[in-house]
Structure formats: C-alpha cells, structure tokens
Amino acid sequence: MSDANPVSSSDEVTTATKSRSLMIAGGTAAAVLLGGIAFQFIRSSESGTAAEKPAAGQAGTAQVAGTQRPINDAAKVTRGGRSIVIPLSAVADECMKLKGAEVLDSMINRAIIQLECEKAGVVITQADVESEVTRIAKQFNIPTETWLQMLQSERNISPDQYSRDVIWPMLALKKLAGQDVSIAEEDMHKAFVRNYGPKVKCRMIMFDDLRKADAVRQQIRLQPDDFEKLARDHSIEPNSRALGGSVPPIAKYSGQPELENAAFQLKPGELSGVIQIGVNQFVVLKCEGFTKQVVTSIDEVKTQLMSELEEQKVQEAVANLFDQLKKDSYVHNFWTGEVSGQIQQASGTASPRGAVQQAGGVRR
Numbered sequence: 280m281s282d283a284n285p286v287s288s289s290d291e292v293t294t295a296t297k298s299r300s301l302m303i304a305g306g307t308a309a310a311v312l313l314g315g316i317a318f319q320f321i322r323s324s325e326s327g328t329a330a331e332k333p334a335a336g337q338a339g340t341a342q343v344a345g346t347q348r349p350i351n352d353a354a355k356v357t358r359g360g361r362s363i364v365i366p367l368s369a370v371a372d373e374c375m376k377l378k379g380a381e382v383l384d385s386m387i388n389r390a391i392i393q394l395e396c397e398k399a400g401v402v403i404t405q406a407d408v409e410s411e412v413t414r415i416a417k418q419f420n421i422p423t424e425t426w427l428q429m430l431q432s433e434r435n436i437s438p439d440q441y442s443r444d445v446i447w448p449m450l451a452l453k454k455l456a457g458q459d460v461s462i463a464e465e466d467m468h469k470a471f472v473r474n475y476g477p478k479v480k481c482r483m484i485m486f487d488d489l490r491k492a493d494a495v496r497q498q499i500r501l502q503p504d505d506f507e508k509l510a511r512d513h514s515i516e517p518n519s520r521a522l523g524g525s526v527p528p529i530a531k532y533s534g535q536p537e538l539e540n541a542a543f544q545l546k547p548g549e550l551s552g553v554i555q556i557g558v559n560q561f562v563v564l565k566c567e568g569f570t571k572q573v574v575t576s577i578d579e580v581k582t583q584l585m586s587e588l589e590e591q592k593v594q595e596a597v598a599n600l601f602d603q604l605k606k607d608s609y610v611h612n613f614w615t616g617e618v619s620g621q622i623q624q625a626s627g628t629a630s631p632r633g634a635v636q637q638a639g640g641v642r643r
Contacts, residue, residue, distance in 0.1 A: 383614050389444075391608045392451050392601075403450045408442045411450055453593060456600045460592035462585060467577065469532040470584045475574040478528030479542040480567040482506055485516040485560065492553045492561040499550055499563065506565050528570050538562065 354365040396402070416426035430436045436445070484506075486492040495513050499506055510524030519526045529542040541554045545566035554562050574580055609620040 380615055383612065387610055387612065388605075389448055391604050391610075392448050392455075394608070395455055395604055396451050399455060401451060401454050403447055403454070407450055408446045411446050412442065449597075452597045452601055456593065456596040460589055460596070462588045462592070466588055467581070467584055470588055471574075471577045471580065473530050473532040474584070474587075475572060475580065476531060477572050478530045478570045479545065480528050480570060481526060481542055481545075482510060482524035482565045482567065483516070483519055483526045484510045484514045484524050484563045485519070486513065486553075486562070487515050487559050489553065489555075489561055492563060496550070496553060496563050499565070503548075503550065503565075524565070538564075542566070 349364075351367050352364050353367045353370045356363045356365070412427070413423050416423040419426065421429075427438045427441065430441055431438070484492075484495060486495070491513070495509055499509060507523030511520055514520040514524060529539060531539055531543065533539060535556055537554055538556050541551050542564055545551055545564065547566055547568045549566050551562075551564040551566075554564070556562055577584070606620060609618075611618050
C-alpha cells in the first residue's frame with residue numbers, strides 16, 4: 280500500500296474496453312467486518328497479467344508455458360480436429376453478470392473512504408499497514424507469516440489483498456473517526472459483569488410463530504424430558520437445533536435484555552414462558568443451572584476491560600462515520616442504474632448535478 284490512491288490508476292479509466300477484464304482479473308473480494316458495518320473491497324488492477332499484456336516482441340500474443348496465444352483469448356478447446364476458442368471478453372461478461380454489481384459496490388465503498396482521506400489529508404503508509412498486520416497477529420499469539428498463511432488457506436485472501444482491501448480501509452476509517460474515547464465507570468461495571476459474572480446455562484427452542492411456540496411449550500410442560508427432542512423437531516435456529524437446543528451460557532448486558540431478564544429469573548430445571556426477542560422471533564428456555572464467577576474483583580482485569588471497551592467505542596465511531604460518509608456521497612452507479620446521495624458544492628450546498636472527478640482525474 281503506497282500513499283497513492285488505492286482505488287484505481289489512471290490507465291483504468293482511459294481504456295473502457297479493458298476495464299471489465301481488469302476487474303475480473305483483480306481477484307476475490309475480501310469481507311471487512313468493522314464494528315456494525317460490513318463491506319467488501321476488490322483488489323485494484325494496478326498490474327496486468329499474461330492475459331492482459333503481450334509478451335515482449337509479440338504483437339497481440341502472450342507467452343504461456345512456452346506457447347503463444349492471441350491476447351484476447353482465455354482458452355481453446357480442441358477435440359476431433361475441431362476447436363472452440365473462448366474469448367476473454369466472454370469470460371469477463373459472464374463474471375460481470377454474476378459478481379459485477381457486488382464487486383463494483385465494494386469498489387465504490389473504498390472510493391468513498393479514499394475521497395474523505397484526501398479531503399482530510401489522511402495518509403496511510405505501507406509502514407502503517409505492516410505494523411497493523413503485525414499487531415493483529417500478536418493478538419492471536421502467532422507469527423505474522425503464519426497469520427497471513429492462515430488467511431490465504433482458510434479465507435482465500437492473499438497478503439496483498441489483506442493489506443489493501445482489509446487493513447488499509449480499517450486504518451483509514453479509524454484515523455478519520457479519531458481514536459480518543461472515554462470509558463465511564465458504568466461501562467466498566469457492565470463489561471465486568473458480562474465477561475466475568477455468573478451466566479445462565481440453558482437450552483432454547485426458537486420459533487417464528489407465537490401460536491406454535493405456545494403449543495410446543497405446553498408439550499414440554501407435560502413431557503419435560505422431551506425438551507431436546509422437541510428442539511430438534513421444532514426450533515428454527517439451525518445451530519442449537521442440531522444440539523438439542525443447547526446454546527452458550529447467557530450473560531447479563533450481552534445485548535438482549537428481554538432474554539437475559541427471563542433467563543436470570545429461572546431456577547435449575549425450570550421452564551420459561553414464551554419470550555419475544557425480535558419481530559416474529561420467540562423462544563422458550565429451560566434452565567440447566569448457573570456458571571460460577573471465577574474473577575471476583577474488577578481490579579484483576581481492569582486493564583483488559585479498558586482495552587476491550589476502547590476498541591468497541593472506536594469501532595462504533597467508525598461505523599457511524601462510514602454510514603455518514605455514504606449518506607454524504609453522491610454515487611451514480613452506471614452498472615445498476617442506481618443513484619444515491621448528493622454532490623456537495625464548494626459552498627456547502629448540495630446539487631444532484633455537477634462536475635464529477637473520476638479516478639484518473641477526468642471529469643465528466
């Protein structure tokens with residue numbers, strides 16, 4: 280990652296017929312989960328491949344394993360003396376139909392961040408990116424190279440993709456949002472109770488219909504030992520259903536107050552009423568006991584809690600910032616025909632029209 284615009288190079292906006300192939304050749308988009316937002320980025324096509332550039336001294340051909348082929352062909356299939364040539368343009372068109380809108384949306388998101396960085400004078404250097412990759416690997420207590428290899432093998436994300444498509448936007452948004460946060464004592468107390476306080480061990484059955492929830496609960500009251508079987512038969516939550524309704528212990532201040540309040544009122548072996556936890560989402564719990572509180576003093580874990588809460592606050596700020604950036608950006612998606620946001624004039628007024636700067640500096 281250099282200081283230059285990571286979205287695209289000027290060559291990409293001057294050759295329209297080449298841009299489709301470049302987008303496909305760019306690689307697989309890497310998912311980015313940052314706080315409450317989730318967005319993807321595609322590798323920018325800053326360097327060509329053998330399928331894009333002629334070999335030295337060859338006009339319109341490329342060198343592949345000692346053979347030459349037309350630059351515009353992706354494959355050639357021969358059988359029985361007859362051949363079919365598959366052009367690169369056909370491959371690009373098919374890929375664009377399948378993934379074009381998703382990939383373009385990812386690139387638009389990164390362009391939004393890049394424009395705000397340019398406006399604010401924010402620069403993320405290669406050293407910044409490498410330092411962050413090392414920091415993340417240390418959090419998992421593994422060498423950086425091992426961490427990058429795991430991403431490659433388990434997520435199909437190359438080191439180059441990871442640096443450009445995951446780390447760079449994350450660092451940019453953090454720097455734009457600012458990382459100075461304050462943690463209240465109440466926040467510390469809730470985090471301590473959530474992470475180290477007693478939790479309720481339960482089994483759960485989830486429903487999307489209130490009448491069915493009431494009916495199954497009545498069955499459980501008559502046959503309490505059949506809870507696991509009824510969970511496998513009726514729960515709409517696939518993970519717990521396969522485990523007979525077993526779910527991780529429920530903690531206080533974990534984000535679902537209705538569920539937490541009902542769970543902590545139960546005694547071992549007791550069945551809850553029907554609890555509504557969302558739109559058309561209902562659960563019935565069976566209490567199996569409580570976990571023990573191992574850490575009794577907040578002072579023992581105060582440093583760790585502070586670090587976790589600071590990161591949480593930063594990510595909340597990042598999520599809010601990115602949402603606002605998207606609202607403030609005028610995006611005309613020519614691929615889908617969708618238009619969103621407004622163009623902000625120099626005077627601060629908004630206009631749906633105006634000169635729009637492209638990645639290569641061309642205005643249209």
